[in-house]
Structure formats: C-alpha cells, structure tokens
Amino acid sequence: MSGDSWALAVDVQEATTPSVQFDLSKKLDRVRGQRNLKGDINGNILPEKAENGSCKKDADKMDLAEQSLLNKLIRRSLVRNRNQVEVLQRDPTSPLYSVKTFEELRLKPELLKGVYDLGFNRPSKIQENALPMMLAQPPQNLIAQSQSGTGKTAAFSLAMLSHVDTANKWTQCLCISPTYELALQIGQVIEQMGKFYADVKLAYAIRGNKVERGIKLQEQIVIGTPGTVLDWCTKYKLIDPKKITMFVLDEADVMIATQGHRDQSIRIHRMLNKDCQMLLFSATFEESVWRFAEQVVPDPNIIRLKREEETLDTIKQFYVVCKEKEDKFTALCNLYGSLTIAQAMIFCHTRKMASWLTAHLTKEGHQVALLSGEMTVEQRASVIERFRQGKEKVLVTTNVCSRGIDVEQVSLVVNFDLPVDMDGNADNETYLHRIGRTGRFGRRGFAVNMVDSKHSMDIINQIEMHFRGSQNLIPTILKKWRV
Numbered sequence: 001m002s003g004d005s006w007a008l009a010v011d012v013q014e015a016t017t018p019s020v021q022f023d024l025s026k027k028l029d030r031v032r033g034q035r036n037l038k039g040d041i042n043g044n045i046l047p048e049k050a051e052n053g054s055c056k057k058d059a060d061k062m063d064l065a066e067q068s069l070l071n072k073l074i075r076r077s078l079v080r081n082r083n084q085v086e087v088l089q090r091d092p093t094s095p096l097y098s099v100k101t102f103e104e105l106r107l108k109p110e111l112l113k114g115v116y117d118l119g120f121n122r123p124s125k126i127q128e129n130a131l132p133m134m135l136a137q138p139p140q141n142l143i144a145q146s147q148s149g150t151g152k153t154a155a156f157s158l159a160m161l162s163h164v165d166t167a168n169k170w171t172q173c174l175c176i177s178p179t180y181e182l183a184l185q186i187g188q189v190i191e192q193m194g195k196f197y198a199d200v201k202l203a204y205a206i207r208g209n210k211v212e213r214g215i216k217l218q219e220q221i222v223i224g225t226p227g228t229v230l231d232w233c234t235k236y237k238l239i240d241p242k243k244i245t246m247f248v249l250d251e252a253d254v255m256i257a258t259q260g261h262r263d264q265s266i267r268i269h270r271m272l273n274k275d276c277q278m279l280l281f282s283a284t285f286e287e288s289v290w291r292f293a294e295q296v297v298p299d300p301n302i303i304r305l306k307r308e309e310e311t312l313d314t315i316k317q318f319y320v321v322c323k324e325k326e327d328k329f330t331a332l333c334n335l336y337g338s339l340t341i342a343q344a345m346i347f348c349h350t351r352k353m354a355s356w357l358t359a360h361l362t363k364e365g366h367q368v369a370l371l372s373g374e375m376t377v378e379q380r381a382s383v384i385e386r387f388r389q390g391k392e393k394v395l396v397t398t399n400v401c402s403r404g405i406d407v408e409q410v411s412l413v414v415n416f417d418l419p420v421d422m423d424g425n426a427d428n429e430t431y432l433h434r435i436g437r438t439g440r441f442g443r444r445g446f447a448v449n450m451v452d453s454k455h456s457m458d459i460i461n462q463i464e465m466h467f468r469g470s471q472n473l474i475p476t477i478l479k480k481w482r483v
C-alpha cells in the first residue's frame, strides 16, 4: 500500500469540542504541510522530515498517525458520553428533549416503576409526542418518524403495555418487526418495562418457537416476524386477528418496501378489524413509502422529520480512500485499535464478503464475531447475546443487523462495503440505519466508510447530497483529509 493509497477523512472541527478542536486543528495544519507522518503512543501526530525511506515506511507512519488520531477522538468522546444525555435532554434542538416528565404522560404506576428501573429519567421528544397520541381515546392511528436510537421502541412498547386489558386473556396487541433479532430485542424491552406489571404476558412469534395448533394464546402481546405471525394467525390459529386492537409495525418503511415483508404485512393487516389502531414507526421513510403508508393507514396522526433532521450530529462520519478489497482490509486492521476501544460493528454487502472478512481478521489474530443471514436462529441469538454482553467486541455482519439492534457500547460503525440498492445506487436509508447502531440515545459515535473505487466514491457523494440540509450538512462532516 503506498502512502497515497488511502487517507482517513477527518473533520476535526466537527468531531471535537472547541478546546480539543483548537489543539487538533493545529496538528492537522502541521500535518497538511508534511508528506511523512508519525504518531506517538498518546495519539499525537508528529510531523517528520522527509527521509529517503521506502513507501512502505511512509505508509506505516501515516497509518499509525491516522489510527492514533481516531483512537484519540473516540477515547475523548467516550469520556464525554457520561453527561451527554442529561445535557441533550435540556437542549430544545435535540431529539431527546422533552418538557414533560414520565408522570405527566400518565403512565400506570407499574409502568412508571419499570421505566425508572431501566434508568430512564425523562422521555425523549418522540416519547413525549407519540405516547399521548397512542393512548388517546378514541384510539388514533399514527405514522411516526424519529432518528435512530431516540427511543421509538420504548415508546411503542409502553403504548402496548398501557393498552392491554389484563382481565382479557387473549392477544390484543400485535407487533411485527423485520428480523428475528429485532423481535427478540423488542420483546426484551417489553419484558423489562413490564417487569412490575405482572398480569401482562408476552409471546414471541418467531422461527423455532414451538406451538400447539388450534389452542388460542392467552398472552395479551405478541411480537414477531411477519411470516411466523401470519402462520400463527392462519395456519395454527393461535391468534384471532379480529381481537387485535393495536397493531404496531416497527421499521415500517422496510416492512412496506421489501416485497416479501410487504405481502405478509398486508395479509396480516387485511385480517384485522377496520377500527384496529395502527402504529407505524421508523427512523426513515422514503417519499414513496410515506405516501403508501398514508394510503393504508386511515386518518393518521403524523410525526415526520425534515430531511436535514434525519442525521444525528452526535455521530461523526469519516471515509477512508482505499484501492481495493485487500487495501480496505489493511486499513481496517490499522483501525483495529479504535474498534476495540468500546465495541464496533462492521457491515459488508454480502454474506460471502462478511465470511471472507471474518476469516481474514481472525487469521490476523483479531477476535471477531460473525452474524449473517444463513446462520441458524439459535446461532444468531447466541452471537448477538455474546456481543451484547461484550464477550466479543467486534461484530462483522450484513444488512441483517443494520436496523434496530441496540447495543449501547457500540462506538464505531465501519461500512466495509457502502450500502447500495439493487441498482447499485446509494441506499441512503440503510446508511442511516447502519450508522445509527452507534450514537444511541445521545451517546457519541463514529462511522467510518471504506471507499475503494470511483463507484463507491460516487455512492458517498450521493449519500452526502441526499442528506444535505441547512442544519446538518453531511459534506461538512464527511470532509476528506488527504496528506
């Protein structure tokens, strides 16, 4: 790899507080004037006079310097994470801001206890706005958009828990989500929040869950993936769809836009009563999907973000220019120190690429976990659980994990392959969901994108253009730093 083959794109001004910014900007100014770079173990970038050394030597020095800089940014940001949530919840421009307390949202005492037990002090903006709409009488439909990691799952989980009539021993709330992992995770949130509400019961309609045909479920809430939920309603007759009074679509845009999911979701929807309350949530809604949702959901309340509000400015985004796959691998190895400061997720386009990358990282002596679609559900559940517990610090995966997965400690997301749609164009929605695996609920996060061709440079440019807005300019965040 030559010294010019890749460069870490760092926007120091965006990524640091004013005092740090000054410090690092000065370093960058010095760095920009030099060809050869060297970093010390404290993450300081030291300029060095040009020598007659080989390209390899130059590259090594630059790698160390760039890696050190990123390590330093991440370490600093993690230290600042501690008070971040409280500060943001007092900032009216933040998606975490609210004027109300949980008490003012009139939650049942059992649920208030559950919320506080989880360590939540105040609701986020989406929770404050959506909960009164979801709990209003007569019931109202809702299509709601809020940035990744801002508490949507908690919001609709509280709505379902508040909605059920515990005297009735049949399924009243049905929630569907696109993946097995996500359904499990939502179920865990409901279980935690409902910990002090003993009479509410929950069932998981997910692959591998053994059930007896024809015996109606007594659980008031069912959470599952569309195929299994459909089977439980039709083939196994465990749920009477006519008795469902609250229907939640999580990651609603993908449920509508992906053909298999859409067909199944529509079939489930058609079986429900006309007056069943419908709640659709996602961090992203492409224009056409939004229009479709408005047609399907009668007279909905709408909570919608402006394009420029969709990105979180607590997630700092970079890109690394590489030549090819092997070069990306070298760049990734150079960043490995940054990946393991907290936890990291690395996204690949295909299962094959994810396996290749995992095998190569392992061969280099790095400890990484792999989660991809061809694994059994038991294997997938075990991998995600180990990652959640921090047993593995780096998870290599595909789009199967791009949405919803909530692991607080993830401080870095790497797009080893940039997200593209079937036509090879930028998949802006997936990009936002992938990087949203970090920066959860006000925490700071980093996203590093690997660019290895003119095509992938075009993709980055398309993503920049898509999210360009007056407030939150991705181009200013995705500035390239070339040495």
Ligand SMILES: Nc1ncnc2c1ncn2[C@@H]1O[C@H](COP(=O)(O)OP(=O)(O)OP(=O)(O)O)[C@@H](O)[C@H]1O
Residues within 6 Å of the ligand: 119, 120, 121, 122, 123, 124, 127, 146, 147, 148, 149, 150, 151, 152, 153, 154, 155, 282, 283, 403, 404, 405, 406, 408, 436, 440, 441
């Ligand atoms: N009011 C709150 N106070 C503190 N933490 C909260 C609050 N609400 C949610 N959280 C935490 O914030 C994290 C993100 O919440 P959640 O998973 O509900 O976000 P989301 O909007 O559904 O994310 P995504 O768009 O990725 O699906 C979780 O760890 C959750 O426990």
